[in-house]
Amino acid sequence: MSTPQIEIQLIAAVVAVACAIPGVFLVLRKMALISDAISHSILPGIVLGFFLTHDLNSPWLILLAALMGVITVVLVEFIQKTGLVKEDTAIGLVFPALFSIGVLMISRNASDVHMDVDAVLLGELAFAPFDRLLIGGVDLGPKSLWVMGIILLITMGLLWAFFKELKVSTFDAGLSAALGFSPMVLHYGLMSVSSITVVGAFDAVGAILVVALMIAPAATAYLLTHDLKKMLWLSIIFGISAAIGGYWLAHLLDASIAGSITAVLGFIFLLVYWFAPNKGIIAVFYRKRQQRIEVSLLTFLLHLNNHQEESERHINHLNEHINWQKVRSEAVVKLALENNMITVEDQLVSLTDKGKEFTDLALEYIITNKDEHIEHLKKDFFLFRG
Amino acid sequence: MSLGEYFELLFTDYTLGVITLGTAVLGAVTGMLGSFAVLRKQSLLGDAISHAALPGIALAFLFTGAKDSNVLLIGALISGLLGAFWIRGMVKNTHLKSDTALGLVLSLFFGLGMLLLTYIQKLPNANQAGLDKYLFGQAATLVAQDVWIMVAITAVSLFILLLFWKEFKLLLFDADYTKTLGFNTRFIDSLITFFIVIAIVIGLQTVGVVLMSAMLLAPAAAARQWTNTLTVMLGLAAFFAAFSGVYGTAISATQSNLSTGPVIVLVAAFFVLISFVFSPGRGLLFREIRFQKNRRELELKKTLQFMYSIAKTHEDISHPHAVKILNNFQGFTKKTLQQMVDKKWVTLNGAMWSMTALGYEEAENLYSQT
Incomplete structure (x- = not known):
């Protein structure tokens, strides 16, 4: 130089x-x-x-x-x-x-x-x-x-x-x-x-x-x-x-x-x-996708919580009722299964005790809309994401 | 050549006629579309996009080797759109604010453009001269074909503007309401942005990359001062911009060594200045006059209130009092006293004043809300 x-x-x-x-x-x-x-x-x-x-x-x-x-x-x-x-x-x-x-x-x-x-x-x-x-x-x-x-x-x-x-x-x-x-x-x-x-x-x-x-x-x-x-x-x-x-x-x-x-x-x-x-853009997109799945999981569990009747809990019914595409339903059901939130018997989905507890807490968060209800939620129920 | 001779020549000289028509059409379309940018608080988007168009021009030249302005402008359009949508993506997906996003796109694209331009200038290619004109604009390079393209683009954008008029208007003033009505706001939004980019790109040849944003927003900002109606504002902005275009070109053509862009911008800036000061509704001059008038009115009422408090203590409200006793009260001057006489609130008799029934009633109701 x-x-x-x-x-x-x-x-x-x-x-x-x-x-x-x-x-x-x-x-x-x-x-x-x-x-x-x-x-x-x-x-x-x-x-x-x-x-x-x-x-x-x-x-x-x-x-x-x-x-x-x-x-x-x-x-x-x-x-x-x-x-x-x-x-x-x-x-x-x-x-x-x-x-x-x-x-x-x-x-x-x-x-x-x-x-x-x-x-x-x-x-x-x-x-x-x-x-x-x-x-x-x-x-x-x-x-x-x-x-x-x-x-x-x-x-x-x-x-x-x-x-x-x-x-x-x-x-x-x-x-x-x-x-x-x-x-x-x-x-x-x-x-x-x-x-x-x-x-x-x-x-x-x-x-x-x-x-x-x-x-x-x-x-x-x-x-x-x-x-x-x-x-x-x-x-x-x-x-x-x-x-x-x-x-x-x-x-x-x-x-x-x-x-x-x-x-x-x-x-x-x-x-x-x-x-x-x-x-970064990639990180943001990835996080958004994860959040979407988490919200879907929550919706799914709340749906199960609300319905005791068998017809509503039949696995084939989920697609039409919550109006998800097939792939997404599968991903959500799989995630819920991996986290022991639900059990599937004879194509009937039911909440486990853990799933019930999780749903109740989530419901409380939705009603009160206070952050302190949801903050420990993720920690207590460690989610295996898809 | 003086300005008078120039305007005389306009009607006989073909080239001058073409250039004048071109700048007028350009002004009209940028003024109209600029109004949307100003009302949407996206004034500086134009600045960013016009700078972002530069690498497109350079790349179009590098790839095609064409000096034809239409090919270059398509390049400008593409890179301008890229810039515009990148700004939107950046604001949406990261925590960077819109000012940072605008500044980034503006400076990074422009830097890249300059890099390419200097690279092209050193290529052994005889065609290269002329890209410089896109920096500051040279209206003299307009030919009839360019003007026809401008007219065509203006016609198309005017047609679409009329077609989506109510959607545009709605989105402009109440985006949330538009959404609840079920309009596809993203589409309308993109359409407006697209048209702003188009307006900028067709102006590049005349006004140049650096100053195009002013051409877009100065006429609109001036027009905004005179009216609260969108249609009128668009019309006025188009007129201001067309006039700045024609007159600016005339000045730059009659003097040696003056680029068109800066002159047009200064003419437009003059309109803005006039509008800021002299517009009857919002202008600074009339606002100050109104302000003074209100203040005087208020002081008059203050004096009346003071008189009322004196008159109240007497059985006969019209009992005369010396003007002197008003002296310890600040709101009072000889002129205000005369004004009160004119309003028939008080009567004057030498150095004595007395309240009338009308003035008494007025003072009594001064603070009541009805």
């Missing part, structure tokens, strides 16, 4: 981590789309800042553009408060308008601004190592690495200092206000950090892929854990692996680095989405 290659991967990884941290909180606060809005609407701020400073990595430009991000949030909240439109519409109105202004500013002054619209959407990670930070003639490494590194350090410092406040206000805004941590201050603090991160990362990965780097690692981690600290660590790991994996994919295809980082993020998400142990 050559030095620029290592530097590109380093920048990508730093950007990924810096995005993943605020991203976790945005996803948890159901504000994921705010990152989309911010990443678009900072564009006029960046162009304006560029006119003033003529340097894409100038701290003034970053602050100006980040201010634009906070203004977006304020504007969205203002429109929302008027009650004229719903929240999502408010977001959807504000950022395209601001983004359009930015795009027009670029295309009108194309000769003055050394940015084109593609770069806005995609970033130029491949060129990042060539813009060096020189102080007194000494080469200190790529500028964007310094910019993102400082942003990452600030983010981590703030996260460390305000972790418990953030945690409380994310999960229980009311409690947080009662304890004296203003949710308002934390909200705007988070928005400011997100805006600054988006602006810093914008140069490297572009407007839309910032959104991917913020949301995707957090969403992937959220499918795997419900522990905030674990979620933070997992999303950082996902972010870094996507950054490095994406670089090599781009190398292989000779395509946009930012695009392939997103593709890798998508691939990781898809994997977890399908195969996550508890929340």
Whole structure:
């Protein structure tokens, strides 16, 4: 690996981590789309800042553009408060308008601004190592690495200092206000950090892929854990692996680095989405099927409990009476037999003592609808599922 | 070329006529279908879908090598639908919320699309130029055939819209009731989503992937401010969108270096701004005026109540009192006193006021509920 290659991967990884941290909180606060809005609407701020400073990595430009991000949030909240439109519409109105202004500013002054619209959407990670930070003639490494590194350090410092406040206000805004941590201050603090991160990362990965780097690692981690600290660590790991994996994919295809980082993020998400142990699609479908059979079993036992007459308990009658398909009836009868809930004699089904006890308890649950009745039920009557 | 000349040319120049007709039709159909998105609180679905259409365009180009916009748009349609239904599946099957699902589909699909686009750009294939226009839209690339397809799609969707009108309306405002009536809500829901995707896909060429969502929801959000009737809202949204389309295209065509998409979006945003401020029913301006009026009315009543409490203690309710004694009461100004005289609640005689029988009765009934 050559030095620029290592530097590109380093920048990508730093950007990924810096995005993943605020991203976790945005996803948890159901504000994921705010990152989309911010990443678009900072564009006029960046162009304006560029006119003033003529340097894409100038701290003034970053602050100006980040201010634009906070203004977006304020504007969205203002429109929302008027009650004229719903929240999502408010977001959807504000950022395209601001983004359009930015795009027009670029295309009108194309000769003055050394940015084109593609770069806005995609970033130029491949060129990042060539813009060096020189102080007194000494080469200190790529500028964007310094910019993102400082942003990452600030983010981590703030996260460390305000972790418990953030945690409380994310999960229980009311409690947080009662304890004296203003949710308002934390909200705007988070928005400011997100805006600054988006602006810093914008140069490297572009407007839309910032959104991917913020949301995707957090969403992937959220499918795997419900522990905030674990979620933070997992999303950082996902972010870094996507950054490095994406670089090599781009190398292989000779395509946009930012695009392939997103593709890798998508691939990781898809994997977890399908195969996550508890929340994955496969696990969910399996659990739903089990629950369906359990409910069927209960219905079946209740039916037996209600009917003493033989005609109702005849095994052939079950199909038509409970209106199940044949396969399902067989599965349920088998499950009940395995659990010693019923006995079958001469094609007549009857409840055993255990089955009777189970049914009575279940009936009590249905009548009272209180969870404490059903919780121990599964434990006491260990069910062998089909 | 100035705007005036442009509009004069419209009637003589064939190409300009085609483009104008195209943007007008596009506006009308997106405005109509966008109203459904806004009312269903799915405004940002359009944003996600339009971004999700990008990999479809790139893949359609990769597989067929065709530059024909219809083939590419079919690719966009497929990947847009895939995105839309994946969002639904994600919200239904996991605990991820809809905002996360939208953001994920938006950014992941778009990233994949950009990866493919940059990959295509490096292929030794002369045809590749022109895919870029799908990012920000170039109305100038519309040809007559595109416009006819737009008209056909609009006609079909209008027909189906009318066919399922009551179902759509019912689902829009009361989904549970629709279900209890026995309508297949999943089918109707999918149908609406399908049409929203179609509206987005046909707009991609003109407005572009990035800004298509605004085209969908800005006219609808503006129209919503002027009416509470669905039919009127659809009509207004269609008109706003068609006007933004035509006028935006005109501006972008008469200036150099202006993409169509952003200009159209800004024209539409202007409509939204006007509607937010000046709409008589819901607008901020009239709301503030109403608010002030109510407050003044309330203060008038407060003064009346105070006068009543004084007049009550006298046998003759019209016994004159000095205006001065009202001074320690805040709701009172010279103007309010004059208003009360106009309402015949009190009479003024120099520096003295006295209550009339009408004012007394009014004050007496101030707090009664009848």
